[in-house]
Amino acid sequence: MFYLLIASLIVxxxxxxxxxxxxxxxxxxxxxxxxxxxxxxxxxxxxxxL
Amino acid sequence: MSVTAGLDLxxxxxxxxxxxxxxxxxxxxxxxxxxxxxxxxxxxxxNDSACExxxxxxxxxxxxxxxxxxxxxxxxxxxxxxxxxxxRLLDAGARxxxxxxxxxxxxxRHIVTKPDGTKELTLAVDGLQCGACVWLIESVxxxxxxxxxxxxxxxxxxxxxxxxxxxxxxxxxVGRIEALGYRLVPFDLSAxxxxxxxxxxxxxxxxxxAGFAAGNVMLISIGIWAGQSGAIGDGxxxxxxxxxxxWVSALVAMPAIAYAGRPFFxxxxxxxxxxxxxMDVPISLGVLLVTGMSLTETIAGGAHTYFDSAITLLxxxxxxxxxxxxxxxxxxATAEQLLALxxxxxxxxxxxxxxxxxxxxxxxxxxxxxxxxxxxIGVDGVLENGAALLDSSLVTGESLPVNAEPxxxxxxxxxxxxxxxxxxxxxxxxxxxxxECVRLIEAAETRRGRFVVIxxxxxxxxxxxxxLCALLTFLWWFFGVGVPAGQxxxxxxxxxxxxxxxxLALAVPAVQVVATGRLFRGGMLLKSATALERxxxxxxxxxxxxxxxxxxxxxxxxxxDALDLHLAATLAVSSRHPLAxxxxxxxxxxxxxxxxxxxxxxxxxxxxxxxEVRLGSRTFCGVGDAPSAGPEMWLTRPGxxxxxxxxxxxxxxxxxxxxxxxxxxxxxxxxxxGDHADQVARIASALGISDWxxxxxxxxxxxxxxxxxxxxxxxxxxxxGMNDSPALAAASVSASPSTAADVSQTVADLVxxxxxxxxxxxALQTARQAKAxxxxxxxxxxxxxxxxxxLAIAGWVTPWLAAAAMSSSSLLVMANSLxxxxxxxx
Numbered sequence: 081m082f083y084l085l086i087a088s089l090i091v092x093x094x095x096x097x098x099x100x101x102x103x104x105x106x107x108x109x110x111x112x113x114x115x116x117x118x119x120x121x122x123x124x125x126x127x128x129x130l
Numbered sequence: 131m132s133v134t135a136g137l138d139l140x141x142x143x144x145x146x147x148x149x150x151x152x153x154x155x156x157x158x159x160x161x162x163x164x165x166x167x168x169x170x171x172x173x174x175x176x177n178d179s180a181c182e183x184x185x186x187x188x189x190x191x192x193x194x195x196x197x198x199x200x201x202x203x204x205x206x207x208x209x210x211x212x213x214x215x216x217x218r219l220l221d222a223g224a225r226x227x228x229x230x231x232x233x234x235x236x237x238x239r240h241i242v243t244k245p246d247g248t249k250e251l252t253l254a255v256d257g258l259q260c261g262a263c264v265w266l267i268e269s270v271x272x273x274x275x276x277x278x279x280x281x282x283x284x285x286x287x288x289x290x291x292x293x294x295x296x297x298x299x300x301x302x303x304v305g306r307i308e309a310l311g312y313r314l315v316p317f318d319l320s321a322x323x324x325x326x327x328x329x330x331x332x333x334x335x336x337x338x339x340a341g342f343a344a345g346n347v348m349l350i351s352i353g354i355w356a357g358q359s360g361a362i363g364d365g366x367x368x369x370x371x372x373x374x375x376x377w378v379s380a381l382v383a384m385p386a387i388a389y390a391g392r393p394f395f396x397x398x399x400x401x402x403x404x405x406x407x408x409m410d411v412p413i414s415l416g417v418l419l420v421t422g423m424s425l426t427e428t429i430a431g432g433a434h435t436y437f438d439s440a441i442t443l444l445x446x447x448x449x450x451x452x453x454x455x456x457x458x459x460x461x462x463a464t465a466e467q468l469l470a471l472x473x474x475x476x477x478x479x480x481x482x483x484x485x486x487x488x489x490x491x492x493x494x495x496x497x498x499x500x501x502x503x504x505x506x507i508g509v510d511g512v513l514e515n516g517a518a519l520l521d522s523s524l525v526t527g528e529s530l531p532v533n534a535e536p537x538x539x540x541x542x543x544x545x546x547x548x549x550x551x552x553x554x555x556x557x558x559x560x561x562x563x564x565x566e567c568v569r570l571i572e573a574a575e576t577r578r579g580r581f582v583v584i585x586x587x588x589x590x591x592x593x594x595x596x597x598l599c600a601l602l603t604f605l606w607w608f609f610g611v612g613v614p615a616g617q618x619x620x621x622x623x624x625x626x627x628x629x630x631x632x633x634l635a636l637a638v639p640a641v642q643v644v645a646t647g648r649l650f651r652g653g654m655l656l657k658s659a660t661a662l663e664r665x666x667x668x669x670x671x672x673x674x675x676x677x678x679x680x681x682x683x684x685x686x687x688x689x690x691d692a693l694d695l696h697l698a699a700t701l702a703v704s705s706r707h708p709l710a711x712x713x714x715x716x717x718x719x720x721x722x723x724x725x726x727x728x729x730x731x732x733x734x735x736x737x738x739x740x741x742e743v744r745l746g747s748r749t750f751c752g753v754g755d756a757p758s759a760g761p762e763m764w765l766t767r768p769g770x771x772x773x774x775x776x777x778x779x780x781x782x783x784x785x786x787x788x789x790x791x792x793x794x795x796x797x798x799x800x801x802x803x804g805d806h807a808d809q810v811a812r813i814a815s816a817l818g819i820s821d822w823x824x825x826x827x828x829x830x831x832x833x834x835x836x837x838x839x840x841x842x843x844x845x846x847x848x849x850x851g852m853n854d855s856p857a858l859a860a861a862s863v864s865a866s867p868s869t870a871a872d873v874s875q876t877v878a879d880l881v882x883x884x885x886x887x888x889x890x891x892x893a894l895q896t897a898r899q900a901k902a903x904x905x906x907x908x909x910x911x912x913x914x915x916x917x918x919x920x921l922a923i924a925g926w927v928t929p930w931l932a933a934a935a936m937s938s939s940s941l942l943v944m945a946n947s948l949x950x951x952x953x954x955x956x
Contacts, residue, residue, distance in 0.1 A: 085378055089346060096342040103334055113284030116261020119217065 184227040184311060185220045187719045196722055198229035202310045211269055218262035225257045227311030230706070236475055236487045237300040240316035248278060250292045251300055254470040256313035258287055267307055274303055286463050288317060317470045326459055333452045336390040340445040343386030344438070347379045348933070351438040355930045358433065369431065376428040376435050383437035387421055390444050393451065408586040409635050412593040416630035417443060423623040434620070436627050439932050443632050446940045450639040454659075457646040461655040465881050468868050476508035477501075479552070490542070497555045503731035504707040507544045510562045511553035512537060519548035519761070521684070521708070524871050525563070527676045527804030527851045529779040531684075531761050543852055543871055545708060547761065549731025563852070564873060567828060570856035571877055574832055578839075578860060583660050584901075585638040588908060589631070596629040603923045621925045627932050628922040629915055633939040637907030640947035645900040648951060653883040654893055661879035663904075664863040665897035667844045671792055671890070672835065672861065674849035675803035675813055676779065679887070682850065682869035683708050684761055685780040686716040694773045698765045701726050701734045701745045709763055709777055710734070710745075733763075741768030779809065781817060788887040789817050795894065798843075802826055802834055804853050831857035848890055850874055865890060896950075903950050907943045914939040 102108070181188045183199035194200040206214055242250045258264065264282040267289065271280030276299060279292040289307075293299055304314050354375050357367030391414065398410040417440050424435035475487040479498040493499065493509050501507050513536050521531040522544045531547050534540065540553055541563045582590075604622035607613050646656045656662065673679050686695075699717030702710035704726040714720060726736045733746010744751045744766045751764040753772050761777040782788075792799050801822035803810045810824035823834065835857050838845050847854070847861035850870035858864035858877045866878035875881050882889035918935055921927055 082374070085350070085375075088349070089378075089382065092342055092346055096338060099338045100335060103331060103338070108331075108334065110283040110285045113261070113264055113282065116264060116284060119261055120213075120265040 181228075182215070186226050186228060187721055189721045192721075196228060198309075199227075199311070202227070202229055205270075205306075205309060206266070209270060209273055211266060214262050214266045217265070219260045221259040224259050225313070227257055227259070229309060229311045230313070235304070235316055236489065237304065237316060238297045239489065239492075241297050241300055244292075248292055248294055249297065249300070250290070252317045253289045253291065253304070253314040254317040254467055255282060255287050255289050255307075256315070256471050257311060258282070258284065263312070266310065267312065270306055270310065271303065274306060277303065285460075287467055289314065313471070315471050315473065326455075326462065330452075330455050330459060333393060333448065333455055336393060337445070337448040337452050339386050340390035340441060340448050343382050343390070344441045344445040347383045347438045347441055350375050350379050350382075351929065351933070355928075372433065373428070373431050376424075376437075379435060379437045380425060380428050383441045384421065384425070386441055387417060387444060390441075390448060391417055394444070394447070406586075407590055407593055409589040409631065412589060412596060412629075412631050413443075413447065413635055415593075415597070416440075416626055419623060420627050420630070423619070427620075430616075432620075434929050436623075436929050436932065439627050439630075439929065439936060442933060443630055443936060446632055446937070447635055450636045450643070453643045454639045454646075457643050457650065458656065458659065461646060461650055462657050464650075465655045465657055465875065468881070468883075469872055469875060472872070474506065474508060493555050495555055495557065499553050499555060500550065501546045501553060502550050503546060503548065504705070504710075505546055507540055507542055507546060507553065509542050509553075509555045510557045510564075511540055511555045513540055514552040514554050518546060518551045521545040521547050523676045523682075524850065525852050527674060527853050529676045529680065529805050529809055547708060567852055567855050567873055570828055570832060571859040571873070574836070574856050574860035577836065578862075581660050581664055581862070583638065584663055584904060584908070585635070588634065592631065592634065596626070596631075599629070599919065599923070600625045606923075607925070621923070624925070624927045624932065625919060625922040628918045628927055628935065630936070631911070632936050633911035633914060633943045634908065636940055636943050637911055638904050640944050641900050641904045641907065641950060644947050644950045645896055649880075649893060649896055652889065652892055654889045655881045655883075656879070656893075657881065658879040661863055662897050662900050664844070664879070665846065665894055666901035668797065668846040668863060668894060668897075670798040670800065670838060670843045670845045672800045672802055672838075672845055672847045672857075673819075674847075674851060674854045674857075675801055675810055676805055677850040677869065678848055678854075678867060679785050679801070679813060679817060680779045680781050681885070682867065683712050684777040685712055687776045687778045687780065690773055690775060694765060695775075696720065697743070697767070698745050698763070698773070698775065701736055701743065702763075704728065705734055709761060712777060713763065713775060738768075743767040779813070781813060782885065782887045784886050784888050785817050788891055789819060791891050792894075793818075795891075797894075802831055802857070804828075804831075804851070828853045828856050832860045835860040846890075846894070865893065899950060903947060907946055910943055910946065911939060914942075 107114075179187050179190055181195035181199050182193050183203045184195060186195050188195045194203065206212060237251065240251055244250060255267070261284065264284050267282050268280055271277050271291070274280075274293075276293045276295040277291070278294060279290060280303075282289050291300075291303060293303065307314055354367075354372055357372065394410045394417070395414050397408065398414040401408045401411060420436045420440045424437050424440070427433075427435050476490055476493050477485045477487055477500040478493060479500055480486055485500060490508050498514065499507075499509065499511065513534050515536055518534045518538075518540075519531050520534050520540060522528055522541065524545070525541045525543045539556070543564075600622045603625050604618050607618035607621050608615055611618075642659070642662055645662055649656050695713070695717050699714050699720040700723040702713045702717075703720055703722045705711075705728055723736055726734050728734050729746070729750065733744055733750040735742055735744045735746075737743075745763060748762070748764055749755060751766045751772060753764050753766070753774075763775040763777070765773040765775070789799055799819055799821070801810065801814050801817075801819045803822070803824055804826050805824060807824040810822055814820075814822040823830075826834065831854065835845055835847060839860070839862065845861045845863075847858050847864045848866070849855075849858055849864070850867050852871040852873055855871065855874045855877050858866065858874055863880075864878045865880040865882060866874045868875065868881055868883045870878070870881075880893055882893070914935070918927070921931075
C-alpha cells in the first residue's frame with residue numbers, strides 16, 4: 081500500500097508539473113485564438129516563449 | 131470549381147488564384163470584365179452587391195468598393211493566401227476591412243530592443259473578424275524577411291511582433307498589415323496591465339497546487355474514513371496505518387496550504403494592518419487553526435485530522451478568485467483596447483518646416499503643431515493661424531461648434547471641424563486643462579468615503595461571533611463537562627472548521643463573476659470590483675447632456691430629399707471629416723463614388739460627365755459668404771438648386787425610453803450640463819427631465835454631486851466629457867460611453883459601448899438582481915451554519931461530515947449564482 085501511495089503522488093505530481101509548465105509558457109494567455117488556429121492547415125512559424 | 135455554400139459571404143469560391151497578378155490594371159479589376167467571368171464560371175459573385183474584400187456594399191456588377199480593397203485583395207491572392215476569403219466569417223460588430231489612409235505613427239519610440247539585437251513591438255489590432263484574420267496576419271508576416279515572431283492574441287486583440295533588423299523595418303511590417311485593411315496602434319503595456327497578468331498567473335498556479343493537493347489528500351482521507359468505519363480491512367485499519375496516512379496527508383497538504391493560501395493571507399494581513407477586517411481574515415484564521423490543530427493531532431497520533439477540509443476550502447475559494455479575476459481582467463483589457471485605438475500622435479512642425487509625429491507627452495512648450503481637418507487637437511495651445519471652427523463638446527460640454535480667431539486658447543480634445551490649422555503649444559505636463567481635471571479627480575476621490583463591500587460588512591460581524599462561539603465551546607467542554615483540554619480543543623476546532631466561511635466567501639464573488647460576464651456580453655465593461663454593489667444602491671441618476679444624453683457627434687437634423695442625401699453620402703463616404711461621417715450614418719449603406727477628391731477642410735468634389743458635383747462648406751460650394759447659423763454642408767451639382775444639410779445636437783435614439791424606465795424604477799433623474807441654458811432646456815423638456823442645471827463648471831458639477839451625497843443620496847453619474855471627469859469620481863458610482871474623453875473612461879466604473887443609452891438601465895437592473903442573489907447566497911450559507919454549528923458544539927462532527935457539508939454548501943451557492951446567468955437568457 082505504501083508503494084501505491086507514493087506512485088499515486090508521483091503521477092499526480094507529474095500532472096501538476098505539466099500544468100505549471102504550460103502556464104509558464106503562456107498557453108493560457110489566448111484561449112480564443114487556440115480554438116481557431118486549429119482550423120488552418122499551414123501553420124504560421126513556431127513561437128518562442130517570452 | 132464549385133461555390134462553397136457553407137460560407138456564402140459574398141465571396142467567390144476561388145479554388146485557383148485569379149489570373150491577374152499583383153498590381154494588375156486598376157480599372158479593369160474594379161469593373162469585372164465579362165470574358166473573365168465567362169471563362170471561369172465559378173467566379174460569379176454569390177451576392178453581387180458586396181465588396182469581395184471588405185464585404186461592404188458596392189454597386190451591382192462591381193467587385194470592389196474602392197482601390198484600397200482591390201489592392202488588399204491582390205496582396206492576399208499574390209501571396210497565395212486566397213483561402214482566407216473562403217475560411218473567414220465576417221463579424222458585423224467589428225470594423226469593416228476597408229483600408230483607410232492610416233495615421234503616421236512614430237513607431238520607433240515603442241520598439242523594445244532586446245540584448246541580442248532583436249526588436250519587439252506590441253500593437254493593438256482593430257478589425258479582427260474571426261480566426262481567419264489571425265491566420266492571415268500571421269501568414270503575411272511570416273513571409274516578410276527578418277520576422278521572428280508575428281503572433282496575434284485573439285483574446286486581447288494584440289499583435290506581438292519581433293524581428294531582426296532596424297527600427298525602420300517596423301513601418302514596412304505595419305504597413306503590410308494596414309494595407310489589408312486592419313488598423314494597428316502601438317500599445318505599450320501599462321504597469322497596471324502587467325501586474326494584472328502576474329496576479330492572474332499567480333492565482334492560476336495557486337489553484338493548480340491547491341487542486342493537486344486537495345485531490346490527493348481527499349483520496350487518502352476517504353481511505354482513512356472507510357477504514358475507521360470498518361468498511362475495509364479486517365475490522366478497520368490499525369492506528370499505525372492511520373498515523374502513516376495522516377503523515378502523508380500532512381506532507382502533501384501543508385506546503386500546498388502555505389503556497390495556495392498566500393493570496394488570502396496577504397489580503398488578511400493588509401486588512402488587519404489597517405485595523406479593518408474582511409472576509410479573508412476568518413478564512414485565513416480558520417485555515418491556519420485547522421492546519422495547526424491537525425498537525426498536532428498527527429504528531430500525537432490522534433484519530434481525526436482535517437487537512438482535507440482546509441485544502442478543499444482553499445481550492446473552492448481559489449476557483450472563485452480565478453474566475454472573478456478573469457472576468458474583470460477581460461473587461462479591463464477591452465476598455466484599455468478601446469482607449470489605445472483612439473490615441474493619436476501630434477504633428478509637430480520642425481524649424482525646417484518638416485513634420486514629425488510624436489507622442490503627446492513629448493510636445494514641448496512653444497512647439498508649433500499642425501492639426502488636420504477632422505482631427506482632435508492633442509495638446510493645449512493658442513491658435514496661430516486659420517479661422518477655426520472648433521467642436522469642444524468633449525472638453526466643455528458645449529454642443530455647438532464655435533468659430534475661433536487666431537490668438538484664442540484651445541484645449542486638448544477639441545475637434546477641428548474647419549480647415550487645417552496651426553497651434554502653438556502653451557502648456558504641457560502639469561499645466562494643462564487635463565492635469566487640472568486630474569487634480570480635481572484626485573481631490574474628489576480622497577473625499578469620497580471608502581465603500582465597504584457587503585462581504586466585508588458581513589465578515590465584520592461574522593468573524594468575532596464565530597471565534598467567540600469556538601471559545602465558548604472550549605470553555606463549556608473543559609470547565610462545564612470536564613473533559614481533558616485536548617479533547618475540548620478538538621471540539622472547539624470542529625466549530626471553527628464548520629463555520630469556516632467557505633460558502634460565505636463564495637457568495638459574493640460567484641455572483642460577481644456571473645453578473646460581470648453578463649454585462650460584458652452586452653457591451654458593458656465593469657471595471658471595478660465593488661461597482662456592482664454600488665450600482666444596486668443607486669437612487670439618483672445624474673446625466674451629462676452633450677455626448678451622453680445626446681449623440682456623441684453632431685447629427686444631421688432635418689432629413690432632406692432622400693436622393694440628395696444618397697448622392698451626398700456617396701461623396702462623403704470618402705472623407706473622415708466628422709460632418710461627412712454623420713451624413714453617411716444618416717444615409718445608411720452607400721457605395722463610394724469614384725474619383726472623389728477631398729479639399730482638406732473645405733469639401734469634396736467629383737467630376738461627372740455633366741459637370742462637377744461638390745459637397746462641402748458654403749464658400750467651397752459657391753453658395754455665398756454669409757455666416758452660417760450652425761454647422762452645415764452644401765451639395766451643388768450641375769442643373770440643380772444647391773441643397774443644405776444642417777447638423778446639430780440630437781438626443782440618443784432611446785434616450786426618452788431610458789429616462790422613462792429609470793423614473794419607473796423609482797429613481798430621481800437629473801441633468802447637469804456645462805452647456806448654455808437654452809440648449810439644456812430644449813433637451814431636458816424633450817426628454818422629460820424636470821430637474822436640470824446649465825452652465826456648470828467642473829467644480830460646480832463636483833459640488834452638486836457631493837451636495838447630493840451629503841444628503842444621503844446614492845448617485846450614479848453618467849458623463850462623457852473631460853469636464854465631467856471630476857464629477858464621475860465624486861459620485862458613488864459612475865458610467866461613461868466608450869466615446870467619452872480618455873480621462874472620463876479611465877475614471878468611470880462602467881464603460882458602455884454602442885449608440886444606445888439602454889446599457890445604463892440594464893446595468894442597474896443587473897446590479898439589483900445580483901444584489902438580491904448575493905443576499906440569498908449569504909442567507910443560504912448562514913442558514914447552513916445555523917444547522918451545523920450546534921452539531922459541532924455538541925461534538926458530533928467528524929472530518930467526513932465536515933468535508934461533505936462544506937463542499938455541498940459551496941456547490942449550492944455556486945448553483946444559485948448561476949441562476950442569474952440563466953435569467954439573462956430568458
